[in-house]
Amino acid sequence: MANREWPWSLHTTIPSNIEAGHEFLDTFLSAISELGWEGRDLFHVQMAAEEAMVNAVTHGNRQCPEKTVEMEFHASEREILMRIKDQGSGFCPDSLPDPTKDENLESTNGRGVMLIKALMTEVHYNDSGTEVIMRKTRDRGPDGDTRSSN
Amino acid sequence: MSDQHRVVVAILGEVACVRFNDQKIVDSANIEEMGEELFALVEKSHFKHLLLNFDGVNFMSSAALNKFIMLDKKVKQVGGVLRLCNLVDNILEVFSITSLDRVFDIRRTEKEAFKAFGISE
Numbered sequence: 001m002a003n004r005e006w007p008w009s010l011h012t013t014i015p016s017n018i019e020a021g022h023e024f025l026d027t028f029l030s031a032i033s034e035l036g037w038e039g040r041d042l043f044h045v046q047m048a049a050e051e052a053m054v055n056a057v058t059h060g061n062r063q064c065p066e067k068t069v070e071m072e073f074h075a076s077e078r079e080i081l082m083r084i085k086d087q088g089s090g091f092c093p094d095s096l097p098d099p100t101k102d103e104n105l106e107s108t109n110g111r112g113v114m115l116i117k118a119l120m121t122e123v124h125y126n127d128s129g130t131e132v133i134m135r136k137t138r139d140r141g142p143d144g145d146t147r148s149s150n
Numbered sequence: 151m152s153d154q155h156r157v158v159v160a161i162l163g164e165v166a167c168v169r170f171n172d173q174k175i176v177d178s179a180n181i182e183e184m185g186e187e188l189f190a191l192v193e194k195s196h197f198k199h200l201l202l203n204f205d206g207v208n209f210m211s212s213a214a215l216n217k218f219i220m221l222d223k224k225v226k227q228v229g230g231v232l233r234l235c236n237l238v239d240n241i242l243e244v245f246s247i248t249s250l251d252r253v254f255d256i257r258r259t260e261k262e263a264f265k266a267f268g269i270s271e
Contacts, residue, residue: 018178043209043240050176050211058178100249106223108216111248115212118247 016061051112060086090129156184198230
């Protein structure tokens, strides 16, 4: 992931608590705002990052104080790459119920992962489900022209 | 209802009209508190009809969505109606992607929601 030059990068580990996750994400969101990310694109990135971070901390590491979450984020004006890896027992993202099916509409499971997949240009989970890599390219460039989209 | 920190409630006829104090409904502790305050409107204050006015709210996580789903179930259990209004486009898109726009009765404005409740301002 880090083989190319990025205008902004942050690679660190955070403790397994939501407050630490939000502190990291606040730094990240400020940085990409500086790079010109705004509106719908910024919202999509924020939503995916939030859901993936919460999943790693709460479902992955179960907020265990002995475990950490690895956060590797890179950003340019047109592209964002986010890698989040927890130390939990993993999960199979394809096994989650489809929350848009009639029988699952009122279920409270699966919406976070579904949103990540819907809002990102590309999403990849490792085999054990402990790591997610998310890539987003901007729908519109800083000058308003249409670029690649999801 | 004086213990509310996450929401502000006004009563109009039989409808509890809820507004939110947070622009981002994202912090897990705040979401838990918000859920307790909303559930109390149905379970303790015995309101059957609720309007959630999202004016000023620009972000919410799936954990917040789950609380609204649970609230909707509680309202339906007492034979009431839950309506939502003033959702910004980005959040509306989230409701659409997750098909929650099929679960919730979403109105564009508070005025339209009141009208659906049979309340004319």
